[in-house]
Amino acid sequence: MQEGAQVVVEVQGAMSPQQLIGTLVKAGELTDPASPRGRLLNAAARLFEQKGFSRTTVRDLAAEVGILSGxxxxxxxxxxxxxxxxxxxxxxxxxxxxxxxxxxxxSPQERLRACIQSELEAIHERAVPGFSILVMEWRSLSDKSQKEVLLLRDEYEQIWLDAINSARCPGGDATVVRRLMVGALSHTYSWFKARENGLTIPELADRAYQIFAPKS
Amino acid sequence: MQEGAQVVVEVQGAMSPQQLIGTLVKAGELTDPASPRGRLLNAAARLFEQKGFSRTTVRDLAAEVGILSGxxxxxxxxxxxxxxxxxxxxxxxxxxxxxxxxxxxxSPQERLRACIQSELEAIHERAVPGFSILVMEWRSLSDKSQKEVLLLRDEYEQIWLDAINSARCPGGDATVVRRLMVGALSHTYSWFKARENGLTIPELADRAYQIFAPKS
Amino acid sequence: MQEGAQVVVEVQGAMSPQQLIGTLVKAGELTDPASPRGRLLNAAARLFEQKGFSRTTVRDLAAEVGILSGxxxxxxxxxxxxxxxxxxxxxxxxxxxxxxxxxxxxSPQERLRACIQSELEAIHERAVPGFSILVMEWRSLSDKSQKEVLLLRDEYEQIWLDAINSARCPGGDATVVRRLMVGALSHTYSWFKARENGLTIPELADRAYQIFAPKS
Amino acid sequence: MQEGAQVVVEVQGAMSPQQLIGTLVKAGELTDPASPRGRLLNAAARLFEQKGFSRTTVRDLAAEVGILSGxxxxxxxxxxxxxxxxxxxxxxxxxxxxxxxxxxxxSPQERLRACIQSELEAIHERAVPGFSILVMEWRSLSDKSQKEVLLLRDEYEQIWLDAINSARCPGGDATVVRRLMVGALSHTYSWFKARENGLTIPELADRAYQIFAPKS
DNA sequence: GATGAATGAGCTTTCATTCAT
DNA sequence: CATGAATGAAAGCTCATTCAT
Structure with missing residues (x-):
């Protein structure tokens, strides 16, 4: 099933977020967003992102999906x-x-460019909200939970490190560069609003790429 | 490029953080850190930074300076x-x-370099802790308070925008560049530990400078 | 005159306080006194009357109905x-x-007499305690709450004003007379104890009636 | 000195409140309202009357006279x-x-009329505010303090009882009549505002007199 | 006498969590 | 599975009172 999922992902690179979610749900990797659990997770992602983890109460969460906190x-x-x-x-x-x-x-450059845009989309898309939580609420997680998430996270970060290394970005070793980048990109959640800034996500990705890309 | 950075550090040594604080206190712009109010503010800055605003209780704060919560x-x-x-x-x-x-x-380049290092020092120095709070706890502030802080903040940001503009950084208009930079630099609070990373603040500033500086 | 009073008492006996409450509960106008909410309201009425609103803590209240303050x-x-x-x-x-x-x-006279006795019973009966709170704790209510209560209160006061007007009481316009009466009657809560004063409520109502009734 | 005070009082029946206070201050019976203690008492009387005893903080009190709570x-x-x-x-x-x-x-009738007007003036005059406190905040007083006040109060009430008895008011024994009256009159504090009701204090006293006076 | 800092008990309220129904 | 009532610990905050200066 893991393999099946990967195959599908590979074949349909142009999938919409909705389609990708559908695929991952079928592969058993994501919770069905239509299920009670899935609706709860989506609501949580939205609220934690909007108000912060500790300012969101379980009552808020319950109200959002129309159940009681218990x-x-x-x-x-x-x-x-x-x-x-x-x-x-x-x-x-x-x-x-x-x-x-x-x-x-x-090309390596395009790969880096793709990473940047993909992360920005993850941050700002409505499909599965919550990416900025990974950075902003990291400290709200217990050590045990942090480890669980890091296990999955490593895989994701490895893609980045490969992209940064092969693109030969300035700024020294890829780990440091990536850390500066994750700060820069996740913080966009606080200020970037597609409608207001007169800037689209691809345009924003361009700006970031111009900064982090290798000097020509 | 490394040398430029070092020059700045030496020159800036003209006034230590402690001396600067002393001057500002005398000018009535900062609270005397030896006064009860000042000790409270310092302890708050430390705790809000370490544990986050909502995870810090007023009792924690009081205990930190040796008084009771009331x-x-x-x-x-x-x-x-x-x-x-x-x-x-x-x-x-x-x-x-x-x-x-x-x-x-x-030079303009050195000015940008100075800004980067100065902000990193603000984030990581012990002298007046709390810089990362500005980014991380922004949403914990009421609208009214946000406006008060923004008034002072504008002045600070203007220095940055001038530096970015005159250094002709890539990435489009200075506002966007600065916002990406704010995210990158403030996030260092979460991962950069001078003793552990085998990297000093000036070295880290260099890395950031290499990324954000104009492509030569 | 004593007889007139007694007639009212006998006739009114048609419905006991308990029965009236039962009817109002069924009509959805009062909270069921057996429900948690109802028990809380009754306990609150008792305590606010005995000790005053601000001297009653929510812990007192909770203890009275056997739950915790939260x-x-x-x-x-x-x-x-x-x-x-x-x-x-x-x-x-x-x-x-x-x-x-x-x-x-x-008769109009009997109506006034009935009003007086009814209010005294409301003040001193155990059935639905709390009438004196209306006068004594008025200032503890926010403006918003005052308006809510006044909406219901107007109806009650209108019955009084009609009775005073049709009985042709001395003392000028009915509003002023009623206000003097409200003070006189509600203050009885502080001094009248059926067992101690050697005076029953109907007897006390007679005294008040003799004072406020039209001079024959 | 006690005697001197009484002589003065007798002789100058037409004294203004200010003059009477002056006399009583000289006789050592009242605190000089210009002294710190006197200003505090006046402020307290005003605030306790306006907001109630428990809703008035010692800080409010201190602020009112321009000192600190300690x-x-x-x-x-x-x-x-x-x-x-x-x-x-x-x-x-x-x-x-x-x-x-x-x-x-x-005459006895005039005496009753004088009592009513005098009490209303005590309630509504600005000179020594606080009469309504006697009724409204009685429960805020410890038993010990209640006894102290009652000692002085008895004298005051005796004047009333004599007036009621000699005027042959309806409503049974004078104690009950007086108690109904004190409720009626002190409650005027809550609703009577000389400027708004289109009613002066003497006129209000007339209304009350018409109610409580003997039926002719 | 006044100040300002501190006390400490107690307040109302919040909230994640439990559990019988 | 969902409900709704309850829990209980802990939160932010209040306030009369004390006391060294």
Missing amino acids: SIFHHFSSKEQILCEVMKEVTIFASARMRSAVEQAA | SIFHHFSSKEQILCEVMKEVTIFASARMRSAVEQAA | SIFHHFSSKEQILCEVMKEVTIFASARMRSAVEQAA | SIFHHFSSKEQILCEVMKEVTIFASARMRSAVEQAA
């Missing part, structure tokens, strides 16, 4: 577990999305 | 006001620090 | 809302009670 | 003692005022 604990054992699951699903989705984007890129 | 409200009218005051003082200090660093830089 | 906020959003709800329910109950008493009175 | 305790040992002293001074002032008013009345 019922949440039939699906998750704690509020923190919800955060953890959100982060895992977001990571899985972002990984799949980025892998498919990178695979379609021809 | 006594805090002699000096501040609410927990949120403490955050606001911390942000204002941090901004004032960071502005003064950066202005003096920029003034001693000879 | 649980109160499942039923009410604030302590002040409890006061508001108590006042509304007391007003509704007192209105219904007085209306039925007045309807059974034959 | 300084209050150089003049009074507790907040409750302030209330007690206010009540005592108000009682002394109201007694002196009513005694002089009653002495100038020719």
Whole structure:
């Protein structure tokens, strides 16, 4: 099933976020967003991103999906577990999305460009919201949960490191460059609003690429 | 390029953080860090940075300076006001620090380099902790407080925009570049530890400079 | 004159306080006193009357009905809302009670007499305690809550004004007379104890009637 | 000195409130309203009347007279003692005022009329505010303080009982009549505003007199 | 006498979590 | 599975009172 999923992902690089989610759901890697659990995770992602983890109450969450707060604990054992699951699903989705984007890129430069745009899309798309949570709410996670997420996260980061290395970006070793980049990109959540800034996501990706790309 | 950086560091040594604070205190722009209010603000900056605003209780804060929780409200009218005051003082200090660093830089490139290093020092120095709070806890501030801080913040950002513009950085208009930079630099708080990464702040500033500086 | 009073008492006996409450509960106008919310409201009425609103803590209230203080906020959003709800329910109950008493009175004089006795019973009966709160704790209510209660209160006061007008009481316009009466009657809560004063409520109502009734 | 005071009071029946206060201050029966203690008592009377005892903080009180809250305790040992002293001074002032008013009345009816007007003036005059506190905040007083005030109060009430008895008011024994009256009159504080109701204090006294006076 | 800092008990309220129905 | 009532710990905050200066 894992393999099946990867095959599908590879073949359909031009899939819409909705299609990609559908594929990953069928592969058992993501929770069905139509299920109670899935609706809860989506609502959580949205609220944690908007208001922050600790300013979001389980009552807010329950209200958002139209149940009572007590019922949440039939699906998750704690509020923190919800955060953890959100982060895992977001990571899985972002990984799949980025892998498919990178695979379609021809040159190292294009690969880097694809990574940047893919991450920005993950941050700002409505499809599976919550990417900025990975950065902003990292400290809200227990050590145990952090480890769980890091396991999935490593895979995602490896794609980045490869892209940065092969594109020969300035700024020294790829780890440091990537860390500066993750800060820059995730912070866009706080200020970039597609409608207001007169800037589209691809345009924003261009700007970031101009900065981080190798000097020609 | 490394040399340019080192020059800045030496020159800037003209006034230590402690001295600068002393000057600002005498000018009535900062609270005396030895006063009860000042000790509270410093402790708040430290704790808000370490644990986050909402995970820090007023009891934590009180314990940190050796008083009882009720006594805090002699000096501040609410927990949120403490955050606001911390942000204002941090901004004032960071502005003064950066202005003096920029003034001693000879070229546009050196000015940009000075800005980067100055902000990194603000983030990681112990002198006036709390710079990363400005980014990380922005949403914990009420609209009213945000406006108060923004008034001071504008001044600080203007120095940056001037530096970015005159250095002719890539990435389009200076506002967007600065926003990407803010994210990149403030996020270093989460991962950069001078002792562990085998990287000093000037070295880290160099890396960032290599990325954001104009392509030669 | 004593006889007139006794007739009213006998006739009014047609419905006991308990029965009237039952009817109002079924009609959805009062909270069921057996429900958690109803038990809380009754306890609040008792305590606010005995100790005053601000000297009654939500912990007192919770202890009185055998729950913990936090649980109160499942039923009410604030302590002040409890006061508001108590006042509304007391007003509704007192209105219904007085209306039925007045309807059974034959003459204008008997109607006034019935009003006086009905209000005294509302003040001193155990059935729905809390009438004196309406006067004594009025200032503890926010402006918004005051308006809510006044809406219900107007109806109650209209019955009084009609009775005063048709009985041709001395003392000028009915509004002023009623206000003097409200003060006189509600203050009895502070000094009248049926067992101690050697005076029953109907007897006390007689005394008040002798004072406020038209001079023959 | 006690005698001297009484002589003065007798002789100058037409004294203004200010003059009467001056006399009582000289006789050592009231605190000089210009002294810090006196200003505190006046402010307390005003605030307790406006907002209620428990809703008035010692900080409010201090702010009202322009000192800091800690300084209050150089003049009074507790907040409750302030209330007690206010009540005592108000009682002394109201007694002196009513005694002089009653002495100038020719008939029993006029004496009753004088009592009513005198009490209304005590309630609504600005000179020594706080009469309504005697009724409204009685429960805020400790048992010990209640006894102290009652000692002075008895004298005041005796004047009333004599007036009621000699005027042959309806409503049974004078104690009950007086109690109904004190409720009616003190409650006027809550609704009577000289400027708004189109009713002066003497006119209001007339209305009350028409109600409580003997039926002709 | 006043100040300002601190106390400490107690307040109302919040909230993740539990559990009988 | 969902409900709704309750829990209980802990939160932010209030306030009368104390006391060294």
